[in-house]
Amino acid sequence: MRGDRMSKAPRTAISPTREENYPEWYQQVIRAADLAENSPVRGCMVIKPWGYQLWENVQRALDDMFKATGHQNAYFPLFIPMSYLEKEAEHVDGFAKECAVVTHHRLEPDPDGGLRPAGKLEEPLIVRPTSETIIGATYAKWVQSYRDLPILINQWANVVRWEMRTRMFLRTAEFLWQEGHTVHATSEEAVEETEKMVEVYRDFAENWMAMPVIVGSKTPLERFPGAVETLSIEAMMQDRKALQAGTSHFLGQNFSKAQEIKFQSESGDIEFAWTTSWGVSTRLIGALIMTHSDDDGLVLPPRLAPTHVVIQPIYKDDSRAEVMEYVQSLRDELAAQTYANAPVRVTIDDRDIRGGEKKWYHVKRGVPIRLEVGPKDMAAGTVFCGIRNQPKSVGIDRAELVATIGEKLATLQQELFDAALKMREDNTVELKSEAEFRDFFADKGDTAITGGFAWCHYSDEDSLQPLLKELKVTIRCVPRTDNATEGTCFLTGKPAAQRAIFAKAY
């Protein structure tokens, strides 16, 4: 539209656009939507109310699902004795480099008028990067008999991983998550638990976040340190990179042997138990942003949106009272409706700021439905309705709106999922040769969005490493479904029994 150049306002609310500079767009969406900001501590972020409400909705939904699958919540310490980490060799290798270490327990004045650490600890404590070890040590005391099993516990907590490079929500030094830790009498039961929980994650990602995911197994090199098998859900972001959104680990007897989680079986033998762990983090918020948001800001799936509907009264001084009254009754009627078995969440924004500014405020924050109601609408019995994934607002009969509000939210939820799925399918290919592989993942410019998901047969993970490293591609997972075909390795030509998804990843 040429006319737009006349006005000062940018054509999109977020600048740059996804096409122009995706990483910067991501940062700007977070800022514009008021989700979070950087803190004085490097790599740590302040999650602001709008962002935290999103996380609370994530927590609530998942927590219900955990409870429904028989789990209970508990809480374990933030600090872990360093010796605990040393017990599981692979685990140490995986996390040692990124641990924050507490070595002192007191501060005292130093000669320069500042403070310095004093009271050196006998044994350093690490700030948990994950809690397998300390929970395992605790479980070892709880488990004596097969009658004590299974143990099905989850904790909601913060963890710290001292990363070199951080990005808001996707990788921060401190992040919020949940970690489930279970103990079972048999391998089969633990495997079943691992699979059950990755399925919970898939269900949540697809039905709450409207984010299609691929469920698969990690290859040995990509596995969680110390795990026998790692299952994950992988999603494609709008820049076609993959994001691991949740993991569920079958830990075999590795941790129970290291932590001595033993029990006496029905037959009287002493056996090591079988454990699992599974988690998702605030990274899901990053996934949500990168799956649905557009160049006007955040787009929220209704099931997780803190507010479903915001009503914006339009009035001049002389019509204020009647418009407000009308709008309040509309709010009450809408709030009496239900969506996804819960009341519709409606708010009125009657702040004394200009209408346009107010409109964009809510667009950028991703509110699913905006309603504008002024004297003209009152006279006509209509409301002006803008749905976040639709470019234009439309007038709609008031009674009809109230009657169909739940339906509209459900439609939006579905459309967001469908669009994300289409995005993934349009950018998923099958590659059969190194030339195809190189071409698909080649860098085509600084900000150009390229690549996607590639299905490839492969025979041996190690032999692929030089190529993968060169192109910055990783094996995301060996998908659980659509994977039965036999073929030949795209690189070596050797026979290959399985295919994996290859992609650049966060």
Place this chain on the structure above:
RNA sequence: CGGGAUGUGGCUCAGCCUGGUUAGAGCGCUGCACUGGGGGUGCAGAGGUCGCAAGUUCGAAUCUUGUCAUCCCGACCA
């Protein structure tokens, strides 16, 4: 830890190369007015001593040295 860059009002930055009166802009913020289905217009304001330290100089945001911090690119990662 290697390579590159930057530190000036709340935010984004200009000024620095070619040192010189009260350090600028846009956005944001405060107030008033006009507006009022659209992130508008006008007027009036608040707010910085230029990361820190030392040095050169009659004089430094501008030059020198040191230092701290941050950011980007690599090796590592939910």
